[in-house]
Amino acid sequence: MAIVHDEIDNWLAADLHGQLSTDERSALHAHLVDCAECRKTHQETKAMNKILEETLAQQKPDPTFEQRMLTGFRNRVPERTGLLKLLADLMRMRAAQVTAVAAVLLGLVQLGRMITGETGTPPAVRDRYANKQLFEQPSQVAATSEPGRAGALGKADELAAGKPKDLALAPPQSAVETRSKVEQDFKALPATVAPAKTAQTEGAAAETGTETEATSYTAEATSAETPSSELANRKLIRNATVELEIVSFDDAVQKITAFANEERGYVATTNSQKQANGKLRGQVIVKVLPENLDRFLQKIRGLGELKNQTLGTEDVTKTYFDTDARLKNARVMEERLIEMLKTKTGKVSDLLQVEKELGRVREDIEKMQGELKYWDSQVQFATVTISLAEKDMEEPAAFLIKERSQLALYAPDVEKIYNDIKALASQKVQITNAQLNRDYSGRISATMSMLIAPEESEAVIGRVKSFGRVENFQTQTERIAQGGNGMSENARTKRDKVELNITISREEQEQAFQQTSLRIRTSSVDKKAKDLRGVAEKQGGRVRSSTFSRDPDGRELANVWLRVPMKNYPALMQSLDSLGKVENVTVQRQDRTGTQIDEANAPADISIQVYSQGNIVSHQSGPLATLRHTVAQSAGAIMWSLRMIGVAIAFLAPWVIAVFAIVWIARRVIRPRRKS
Amino acid sequence: MDASEREQYRAAIHGDRDAFEMIIRTHSRTLFAIAYGILQNREEAEDVVQDSLVKAWKMRWRVRDPEKFPAWLSMIARHRAHDVFRKRRPVPFTDEAIDPNQANTPDTLAMDQQLHSALATLPELHRAALTLRYFEEMDYSTIENTLGLTNGALRGILGRALASLRKQLRPALASTD
Numbered sequence: 001m002a003i004v005h006d007e008i009d010n011w012l013a014a015d016l017h018g019q020l021s022t023d024e025r026s027a028l029h030a031h032l033v034d035c036a037e038c039r040k041t042h043q044e045t046k047a048m049n050k051i052l053e054e055t056l057a058q059q060k061p062d063p064t065f066e067q068r069m070l071t072g073f074r075n076r077v078p079e080r081t082g083l084l085k086l087l088a089d090l091m092r093m094r095a096a097q098v099t100a101v102a103a104v105l106l107g108l109v110q111l112g113r114m115i116t117g118e119t120g121t122p123p124a125v126r127d128r129y130a131n132k133q134l135f136e137q138p139s140q141v142a143a144t145s146e147p148g149r150a151g152a153l154g155k156a157d158e159l160a161a162g163k164p165k166d167l168a169l170a171p172p173q174s175a176v177e178t179r180s181k182v183e184q185d186f187k188a189l190p191a192t193v194a195p196a197k198t199a200q201t202e203g204a205a206a207e208t209g210t211e212t213e214a215t216s217y218t219a220e221a222t223s224a225e226t227p228s229s230e231l232a233n234r235k236l237i238r239n240a241t242v243e244l245e246i247v248s249f250d251d252a253v254q255k256i257t258a259f260a261n262e263e264r265g266y267v268a269t270t271n272s273q274k275q276a277n278g279k280l281r282g283q284v285i286v287k288v289l290p291e292n293l294d295r296f297l298q299k300i301r302g303l304g305e306l307k308n309q310t311l312g313t314e315d316v317t318k319t320y321f322d323t324d325a326r327l328k329n330a331r332v333m334e335e336r337l338i339e340m341l342k343t344k345t346g347k348v349s350d351l352l353q354v355e356k357e358l359g360r361v362r363e364d365i366e367k368m369q370g371e372l373k374y375w376d377s378q379v380q381f382a383t384v385t386i387s388l389a390e391k392d393m394e395e396p397a398a399f400l401i402k403e404r405s406q407l408a409l410y411a412p413d414v415e416k417i418y419n420d421i422k423a424l425a426s427q428k429v430q431i432t433n434a435q436l437n438r439d440y441s442g443r444i445s446a447t448m449s450m451l452i453a454p455e456e457s458e459a460v461i462g463r464v465k466s467f468g469r470v471e472n473f474q475t476q477t478e479r480i481a482q483g484g485n486g487m488s489e490n491a492r493t494k495r496d497k498v499e500l501n502i503t504i505s506r507e508e509q510e511q512a513f514q515q516t517s518l519r520i521r522t523s524s525v526d527k528k529a530k531d532l533r534g535v536a537e538k539q540g541g542r543v544r545s546s547t548f549s550r551d552p553d554g555r556e557l558a559n560v561w562l563r564v565p566m567k568n569y570p571a572l573m574q575s576l577d578s579l580g581k582v583e584n585v586t587v588q589r590q591d592r593t594g595t596q597i598d599e600a601n602a603p604a605d606i607s608i609q610v611y612s613q614g615n616i617v618s619h620q621s622g623p624l625a626t627l628r629h630t631v632a633q634s635a636g637a638i639m640w641s642l643r644m645i646g647v648a649i650a651f652l653a654p655w656v657i658a659v660f661a662i663v664w665i666a667r668r669v670i671r672p673r674r675k676s
Numbered sequence: 677m678d679a680s681e682r683e684q685y686r687a688a689i690h691g692d693r694d695a696f697e698m699i700i701r702t703h704s705r706t707l708f709a710i711a712y713g714i715l716q717n718r719e720e721a722e723d724v725v726q727d728s729l730v731k732a733w734k735m736r737w738r739v740r741d742p743e744k745f746p747a748w749l750s751m752i753a754r755h756r757a758h759d760v761f762r763k764r765r766p767v768p769f770t771d772e773a774i775d776p777n778q779a780n781t782p783d784t785l786a787m788d789q790q791l792h793s794a795l796a797t798l799p800e801l802h803r804a805a806l807t808l809r810y811f812e813e814m815d816y817s818t819i820e821n822t823l824g825l826t827n828g829a830l831r832g833i834l835g836r837a838l839a840s841l842r843k844q845l846r847p848a849l850a851s852t853d
Contacts, residue, residue: 012835051787
């Protein structure tokens with residue numbers, strides 16, 4: 001009930017409009033009986049409904065309304081007629097739509113083809129072309145590959161051999177060329193075909209296929225006779241090169257000569273040369289009859305190990321006969337020219353012209369005759385070039401042992417040692433290069449090279465070593481094979497002169513064997529640095545350089561570099577302890593393997609840093625400095641943020657202005673609408 | 677919606693002119709009711725219906741589902757009517773109501789005038805629903821379909837519309853009773 005009361009308006013409206021179900025209606029009526037307020041509302045609503053019905057009924061469209069609407073519509077949207085309507089109707093059909101889309105696609109494809117320039121040959125046609133070529137090729141190969149059929153007369157054979165295949169396989173689309181060839185053949189052979197044709201046609205109406213077959217057989221029969229007669233006329237130049245490894249060159253040459261005689265040939269040229277290790281290498285050129293060439297080669301192979309063989313044939317038939325024909329022509333020409341001279345009619349200048357021409361023709365004739373003769377000789381005999389090499393060609397003849405030594409000397413007086421070494425020079429000791437250098441800072445160094453006879457080498461090198469402290473002595477021995485490579489059992493071995501390179505330097509320039517760096521903390525730097533000098537000298541060391549500095553904070557710093565012999569190094573290190581607190585000791589040692597070093601006398605470098613603590617509080621720290629830092633940093637930060645704000649404003653300003661403008665315009669538009 | 681009706685809508689969408697003319701016959705009154713509900717003016721409402729039909733014909737391909745065709749039609753009419761209503765400068769209803777052709781008696785004239793001003797205060801949707809109901813006496817579900825409302829929403833709308841009118845016209849009602 002409560003629901004009906006709350007929504008009494010809805011219920012009453014639905015009731016008046018007859019849209020309540022029977023249950024709902026009875027519920028409503030029951031409530032109306034109970035509720036006086038709703039009853040009143042019911043009355044009012046009923047009256048309201050009536051008024052609405054009455055008033056709005058007046059406004060209802062008149063009966064002709066629909067017709068009016070229809071007429072208006074027809075006037076405003078005129079019906080399409082004729083072709084346009086037909087088209088529009090057509091386009092409404094699904095099938096027509098599909099066709100149209102397909103047509104458009106096809107058009108696009110064609111357009112693309114036109115643009116890219118691809119030829120629109122359908123694949124089927126291409127296949128046919130390929131087939132045709134495949135059919136034609138074997139027939140041509142069959143014709144040319146037969147040795148007897150080639151050259152000038154080979155063309156007819158080719159046609160004859162190729163024709164049956166062409167007829168059998170070539171489809172009607174075969175190229176015009178082949179067809180015309182076949183036609184020519186038919187015309188050329190009417191006489192031979194005639195009997196067969198008449199025999200065939202007498203029996204019955206023969207098929208054209210069998211007829212052509214018969215034709216081709218006869219054609220083949222006629223052409224089959226040609227090869228045998230042709231072979232004799234072929235001009236073939238045969239050449240062979242053979243490379244052999246043999247035991248003895250002379251034996252081989254003798255055997256080759258014997259073989260050549262057997263095969264009715266001759267040895268044309270022989271040449272040989274002797275290698276450093278006594279082995280022979282050479283070339284033999286043999287001329288044999290072409291038909292015996294293969295047998296000859298077989299025999300030669302037995303002589304030794306075959307390294308390489310090539311066999312070549314050059315067919316000069318065509319050029320030979322061409323030249324021959326031209327020669328005949330030239331002869332005829334010559335005769336006619338001679339005839340002209342004999343009759344002696346015409347002007348002198350003409351005669352001169354004839355004479356000149358005759359000279360040219362004769363020159364040609366001679367040239368051609370020469371060519372023919374050359375070819376004849378080439379064809380008559382086959383050329384075999386035999387390269388012979390004796391075994392172990394590469395074995396060395398001798399070995400040479402080369403010794404090369406290198407040593408570095410360190411001495412206090414370079415010049416003295418330089419002269420001492422120079423004094424060693426003698427017959428057996430040759431100084432090839434001696435150089436004494438003094439650079440801008442007064443440092444002296446020397447380089448020397450000498451060649452020492454092998455028997456003296458040990459003694460001389462020993463002498464040189466004794467002149468100073470030896471550093472980095474290297475010896476290199478090389479065994480050089482002469483006249484070949486590899487190993488040899490019987491080759492002699494010889495010692496060559498020993499080459500010795502010496503570099504002499506002052507001791508200071510020597511690289512330290514061991515480097516030590518350490519720090520000493522003390523209160524009085526200056527004094528301790530001086531003490532350090534005394535200590536070093538006592539141990540046989542020298543101060544190489546020293547520095548002294550004092551920084552603004554009152555810190556003093558002295559750097560001292562010392563050099564002592566290795567044997568005194570431990571004692572020096574001990575005595576350093578007395579100077580102050582030794583810190584941060586690092587030792588670096590360079591062990592050079594493969595060199596001979598006099599370790600006790602090798603120099604050791606020590607770099608010492610003597611320093612004092614200085615003022616406890618530095619200028620760079622403390623509350624004042626901190627304050628200064630802070631102020632500077634904050635000022636920097638403020639400046640940075642100001643700059644960033646400026647950037648942000650510059651970036652955002654146009655957007656903000658745009659947004660304000662849009663809002664303002666929108667308000668102007670909305671305000672009048674609200675008023676309306 | 678039965679099958680033949682749907683077929684008719686489908687044909688109309690696909691450009692069948694006869695089918696569309698049939699739809700004009702059956703639906704133009706509904707469209708008029710909607711337009712009149714919004715505009716409260718017969719001439720303007722007729723123009724709106726005319727415009728809407730032409731527009732519907734031209735735009736018919738936009739409708740995918742034939743079943744939604746009537747709702748789509750009425751939506752076009754509603755938008756068109758709304759446009760006309762918005763473009764119209766505020767015209768006092770009194771001018772039109774005083775039209776002597778429509779006035780029968782002074783009493784009904786006053787009632788008409790009052791009713792018109794009361795209707796003008798209602799939302800557009802409510803007015804459209806009222807006219808659909810009182811012009812065409814359609815049942816609720818058809819009206820809901822036409823206006824694109826959810827099921828059962830119309831009862832509340834009409835109830836509120838009637839109640840609102842009733843409250844505004846109470847003095848006049850009292851006099852007629």
